[in-house]
Amino acid sequence: xxxxxxxxxxxxxxxILDVLKSVTSHPxxxxxxxxxxxxxxxxSLGTVYRNLDxxxxxxxxxxxxxxxxxxxFDGCIEPHTHIRCMGCGRVDDIEAHEELRYRIDMTGYExxxxxxxxxxxxxxxxxxDRPESAGIGESVGLRKNRLENRxx
Amino acid sequence: xxxxxxxxxxxxxxxILDVLKSVTSHPxxxxxxxxxxxxxxxxSLGTVYRNLDxxxxxxxxxxxxxxxxxxxFDGCIEPHTHIRCMGCGRVDDIEAHEELRYRIDMTGYExxxxxxxxxxxxxxxxxxDRPESAGIGESVGLRKNRLENRxx
DNA sequence: GCTCTTATTGATAATAATTACTATTAATTT
DNA sequence: AAATTAATAGTAATTATTATCAATAAGAGC
Numbered sequence: 529x530x531x532x533x534x535x536x537x538x539x540x541x542x543x544i545l546d547v548l549k550s551v552t553s554h555p556x557x558x559x560x561x562x563x564x565x566x567x568x569x570x571x572s573l574g575t576v577y578r579n580l581d582x583x584x585x586x587x588x589x590x591x592x593x594x595x596x597x598x599x600x601f602d603g604c605i606e607p608h609t610h611i612r613c614m615g616c617g618r619v620d621d622i623e624a625h626e627e628l629r630y631r632i633d634m635t636g637y638e639x640x641x642x643x644x645x646x647x648x649x650x651x652x653x654x655x656x657d658r659p660e661s662a663g664i665g666e667s668v669g670l671r672k673n674r675l676e677n678r679x680x
Numbered sequence: 681x682x683x684x685x686x687x688x689x690x691x692x693x694x695x696i697l698d699v700l701k702s703v704t705s706h707p708x709x710x711x712x713x714x715x716x717x718x719x720x721x722x723x724s725l726g727t728v729y730r731n732l733d734x735x736x737x738x739x740x741x742x743x744x745x746x747x748x749x750x751x752x753f754d755g756c757i758e759p760h761t762h763i764r765c766m767g768c769g770r771v772d773d774i775e776a777h778e779e780l781r782y783r784i785d786m787t788g789y790e791x792x793x794x795x796x797x798x799x800x801x802x803x804x805x806x807x808x809d810r811p812e813s814a815g816i817g818e819s820v821g822l823r824k825n826r827l828e829n830r831x832x
Numbered sequence: 833g834c835t836c837t838t839a840t841t842g843a844t845a846a847t848a849a850t851t852a853c854t855a856t857t858a859a860t861t862t
Numbered sequence: 863a864a865a866t867t868a869a870t871a872g873t874a875a876t877t878a879t880t881a882t883c884a885a886t887a888a889g890a891g892c
Binding site for chain 4: 536537538556557558573574577578581597598599
Binding site: 688689690691708709710725726729730733749750751 | 850
């Protein structure tokens with residue numbers, strides 16, 4: 529008879545969220561680790577990964593998977609537009625959709641192209657009863673288990 | 681006194697390109713490996729990775745980095761729109777920008793949201809003399825070397 | 833505040849995707 | 863056809879991420 533009070537408020541989790549919310553970049557897990565370490569020197573990288581998973585699953589942060597070999601994280605959960613450097617992998621925001629060209633020019637980037645990607649659930653995944661929330665807020669491990677409808 | 685005739689036409693490279701061009705999915709390196717193996721059983725996974733690098737660097741194919749833990753590759757190099765499954769990681773195409781809603785409906789996906797990402801070069805990368813072509817067609821290893829302008 | 837329960841942690845091992853290495857093979861030039 | 867050397871197959875190494883597990887500490891109830 530317990531009302532499933534899961535999510536505990538730990539110093540570590542709070543610190544990670546604070547840092548991510550306070551920063552305008554889109555840091556990787558190890559970048560966050562280095563920053564949070566200044567506040568909690570004994571924190572471990574695994575804890576950072578685990579809390580990033582939880583925060584993403586609960587919708588408090590977003591994963592952005594489009595920048596190099598490492599996952600990046602975004603403290604801003606409102607839908608918005610990214611601009612990514614093909615040289616160093618850095619990702620910046622462009623807030624508004626109107627006057628977009630102007631705002632892009634303001635960033636100083638030399639734009640080579642863009643990609644528009646919709647996300648949701650494919651017919652195969654819709655037809656199977658899938659467990660609770662998936663996708664954006666889901667860990668790679670979980671997602672990997674459903675990679676059967678793959679080839680050709 | 682050699683005119684740098686690099687790129688050789690190997691059976692392996694040709695087979696990899698053929699398969700990727702003939703397929704409407706956006707396979708991962710190991711998926712391509714399995715398919716190409718039917719034609720060249722002795723091919724190695726490393727060769728697949730290497731040739732995907734070269735083909736992307738020469739602009740004949742595209743990397744798409746937005747689908748789970750593995751890189752995916754696209755034989756279609758014209759700018760176009762993707763739709764990705766949050767359940768299984770599958771990526772499909774949506775060809776036209778007009779009547780987009782209608783075409784999305786045709787895919788049978790349940791759309792949860794979208795991301796619009798521009799790519800190019802950030803001011804920092806523009807100010808340094810960068811080696812030849814970079815970014816989309818570049819290997820992760822190369823790109824990683826320039827990840828200094830990172831934090832906060 | 834103190835005790836109990838158990839989610840979370842730190843530390844480390846394991847896994848998965850990708851890249852590097854090296855002797856051998858085979859495309860291209862001559 | 864012989865010479866040159868980029869590309870290959872096979873394997874080891876690296877890197878990012880996830881799993882494991884004993885120890886810790888957050889929250890509930892007293």
